Amino acid sequence: MTRIAHDDAGAVVIIGSGAGGGTLAHELTRRGIKVVLLEAGKRQSLATFSQVPGDAFVQLTWLDPRTQSGSWTVAEDYPTLPSWTCKTVGGTTVHWTGATPRLRPWELKARTTYGEMPGTSLIDWPIAFDELLPYYERAERRMVTTRRNGVPGLPASNNFKVLYNGARRLGYQHVHTGYMAINSRPADDRALCIQQGFCVQGCKTGAKWSTLYTEIPRAEQTGHLDLRIESMATRIEHGADGRVTGVVYREAGGTERRQKARLVCVACNAVETPRLLLLSESGKFPRGLANSTGQVGRHYCHHVGGFVWGFFHEPVDSWRGTTLAGIVEDETVNEPRRGFVGGYHLELVTLDLPTFPQVGLPYGWGRDFASIIDDYRNMAGMFINGEDLTRSTNRITLDPQVKDAAGLPVAHLHVDDHPNDVAMRTHAQHQGRKLYEAVSAKRVVHSRQTPATHNMCSARMSANPEQGVCNSHGQTHDIPNLFISDGSQFSSPGSANPTLTIVALALRQAQYIERQMSAREI
Amino acid sequence: MEPDAPMARRQFLKTTGVLTGVLAAGTSLALIAPARAWAVDLKVLTSAEGRTLMAVARTIVPHDKLEDAAYAVVVQSIDADAARDAAALATIRTGIGRLGADFVSAGEPERVRRLTVLEHTPFFQTMRAKTLGTLYATPMAYAYFGYQGEAFSKGGYLYRGFNDLRWLPDVPLDDSGPVPA
Numbered sequence: 001m002t003r004i005a006h007d008d009a010g011a012v013v014i015i016g017s018g019a020g021g022g023t024l025a026h027e028l029t030r031r032g033i034k035v036v037l038l039e040a041g042k043r044q045s046l047a048t049f050s051q052v053p054g055d056a057f058v059q060l061t062w063l064d065p066r067t068q069s070g071s072w073t074v075a076e077d078y079p080t081l082p083s084w085t086c087k088t089v090g091g092t093t094v095h096w097t098g099a100t101p102r103l104r105p106w107e108l109k110a111r112t113t114y115g116e117m118p119g120t121s122l123i124d125w126p127i128a129f130d131e132l133l134p135y136y137e138r139a140e141r142r143m144v145t146t147r148r149n150g151v152p153g154l155p156a157s158n159n160f161k162v163l164y165n166g167a168r169r170l171g172y173q174h175v176h177t178g179y180m181a182i183n184s185r186p187a188d189d190r191a192l193c194i195q196q197g198f199c200v201q202g203c204k205t206g207a208k209w210s211t212l213y214t215e216i217p218r219a220e221q222t223g224h225l226d227l228r229i230e231s232m233a234t235r236i237e238h239g240a241d242g243r244v245t246g247v248v249y250r251e252a253g254g255t256e257r258r259q260k261a262r263l264v265c266v267a268c269n270a271v272e273t274p275r276l277l278l279l280s281e282s283g284k285f286p287r288g289l290a291n292s293t294g295q296v297g298r299h300y301c302h303h304v305g306g307f308v309w310g311f312f313h314e315p316v317d318s319w320r321g322t323t324l325a326g327i328v329e330d331e332t333v334n335e336p337r338r339g340f341v342g343g344y345h346l347e348l349v350t351l352d353l354p355t356f357p358q359v360g361l362p363y364g365w366g367r368d369f370a371s372i373i374d375d376y377r378n379m380a381g382m383f384i385n386g387e388d389l390t391r392s393t394n395r396i397t398l399d400p401q402v403k404d405a406a407g408l409p410v411a412h413l414h415v416d417d418h419p420n421d422v423a424m425r426t427h428a429q430h431q432g433r434k435l436y437e438a439v440s441a442k443r444v445v446h447s448r449q450t451p452a453t454h455n456m457c458s459a460r461m462s463a464n465p466e467q468g469v470c471n472s473h474g475q476t477h478d479i480p481n482l483f484i485s486d487g488s489q490f491s492s493p494g495s496a497n498p499t500l501t502i503v504a505l506a507l508r509q510a511q512y513i514e515r516q517m518s519a520r521e522i
Numbered sequence: 523m524e525p526d527a528p529m530a531r532r533q534f535l536k537t538t539g540v541l542t543g544v545l546a547a548g549t550s551l552a553l554i555a556p557a558r559a560w561a562v563d564l565k566v567l568t569s570a571e572g573r574t575l576m577a578v579a580r581t582i583v584p585h586d587k588l589e590d591a592a593y594a595v596v597v598q599s600i601d602a603d604a605a606r607d608a609a610a611l612a613t614i615r616t617g618i619g620r621l622g623a624d625f626v627s628a629g630e631p632e633r634v635r636r637l638t639v640l641e642h643t644p645f646f647q648t649m650r651a652k653t654l655g656t657l658y659a660t661p662m663a664y665a666y667f668g669y670q671g672e673a674f675s676k677g678g679y680l681y682r683g684f685n686d687l688r689w690l691p692d693v694p695l696d697d698s699g700p701v702p703a
Binding site for chain 1: 664
């Protein structure tokens with residue numbers, strides 16, 4: 001195991017080991033750059049993943065306290081859990097469902113495509129699709145995405161058969177088992193998917209790509225990675241010249257440590273990344289790091305989401321099979337005649353029995369509520385995943401009252417639905433209903449917005465420093481040796497599940513960092 | 523839950539509650555349970571309080587043919603919380619007091635009416651959250667709803683019915699992928 005000295009000022013410190021941080025750690029270490037990777041959570045493995053849904057949730061989920069406000073229904077329905085991400089080595093790639101669609105070229109130009117939208121803070125990404133495309137292709141090879149590069153698609157499960165037939169009868173043309181970073185055949189020294197249906201509990205065969213058992217051990221093999229688990233970063237420090245110099249973090253027992261750094265990459269997911277920048281306020285940077293224009297924490301996005309469930313006269317047994325292997329792409333267009341701008345995906349999904357009544361259904365109780373659950377075997381499911389519009393007032397701030405176990409202010413999320421979000425959700429729910437009714441559903445039920453599994457845009461890249469936190473390489477506008485390396489850097493969320501784009505940007509960022517270090521720019 | 527527990531001695535030794543029952547013959551759970559009689563010990567709640575909470579849980583999600591034993595597990599979980607936390611116990615007892623002494627014997631419409639009055643109290647919210655969070659994780663619920671749970675230990679569902687639905691046409695290979703041999 002490689003050890004890097006705490007006072008080694010030549011190290012790159014990456015905070016967070018998920019899709020962004022874990023991939024970046026591998027990319028830098030394989031180039032011979034030494035990396036200290038700080039991870040707040042513990043290290044699990046294929047052997048230790050719990051197969052009891054409630055236990056797995058506790059084992060993997062980021063459960064540190066957070067507060068929230070705003071008109072989105074999550075504030076009312078899930079007051080203590082606005083966001084559902086992971087606190088474990090591998091980050092949210094441990095519980096993710098493996099969907100790797102790309103952003104569309106027009107989604108990278110939100111301001112140009114959607115025009116002037118009152119109540120939004122739309123900008124175009126400072127990177128064109130053509131610049132991103134080679135990194136998408138590399139990321140897809142890295143993650144062995146199905147239906148790309150000749151990799152076969154995943155086979156159709158019962159749940160997908162229902163989605164597929166309904167979608168085709170409704171006239172949809174682009175319906176398939178998805179672009180999935182889940183092995184349809186053995187590859188990458190990982191097994192094939194045996195259709196367990198427990199993607200979210202941690203994939204016990206490793207068929208699903210996760211930095212936990214791909215990028216991170218490969219980075220360790222280079223001899224240049226020092227992974228420190230249960231190490232929660234609490235402050236990024238800087239010198240008199242304004243450049244960052246190191247990271248303060250707390251070990252499990254509460255001991256405070258300080259790691260010096262040549263540069264720091266923040267990849268804590270889009271709630272904790274801005275929190276850490278704000279917690280790092282100083283005399284020189286009284287509003288927090290990289291926040292001279294007040295943009296840190298703003299424009300937070302979560303995707304318009306929610307479940308649609310169809311109930312049929314015969315069994316579906318939707319829990320058998322890869323959780324998310326199915327997608328309808330026909331609504332992933334910008335067609336304002338639908339009553340909203342931006343697009344959405346309809347994606348296959350189901351929930352295990354213990355989770356379904358708690359997360360899958362709108363609030364309720366009594367005989368009618370119970371009758372929905374009585375039909376669990378006969379249920380098919382889909383998830384809406386659509387673009388929410390960036391708003392400067394949807395933001396992450398430090399809670400003025402509530403503190404975490406270390407006495408630091410917790411993150412506060414404020415989210416108001418934009419009328420466009422509401423119109424999109426209503427349209428998607430209606431289409432979902434028609435889809436299941438096209439295959440003779442006897443009942444269709446939809447949920448409200450669920451806790452955000454996709455968190456984005458809260459330290460976004462922008463051509464104009466007045467509109468964001470970092471440039472197109474994730475390098476902060478204010479501090480050249482401070483980088484944003486997760487979904488926080490998205491300029492806008494688009495309608496694609498974010499992991500593939502996070503990985504593509506990490507591959508691109510690693511190349512940039514290497515060149516900048518070689519040129520002694522940082 | 524301890525099937526076939528020695529009832530007489532248990533009740534002799536205890537001053538707090540116990541919930542008991544017998545699984546219905548011929549149900550799926552009776553086939554797999556080691557014995558049909560069941561008993562759930564309560565640490566702080568009385569038997570009468572336990573029976574009231576079982577009735578509350580069954581009113582929140584009435585699954586008529588689901589065994590009492592499953593609802594008893596919900597009560598056991600609430601009792602365990604109350605044993606650790608005096609404030610939680612007070613919340614539960616306050617709620618029980620407001621339900622009325624005849625709650626267990628009242629008809630369902632009346633039980634719904636009384637719970638609706640309490641819907642925004644911490645008592646009801648605790649009961650609803652605990653019922654949803656506990657009931658459907660029980661082996662009784664798995665058996666009742668036909669849910670098979672984890673499959674890694676059995677090699678997944680790849681050869682155990684992940685694609686056995688026959689009431690709709692199969693998906694063309696172009697839009698899916700080959701089933702591994």
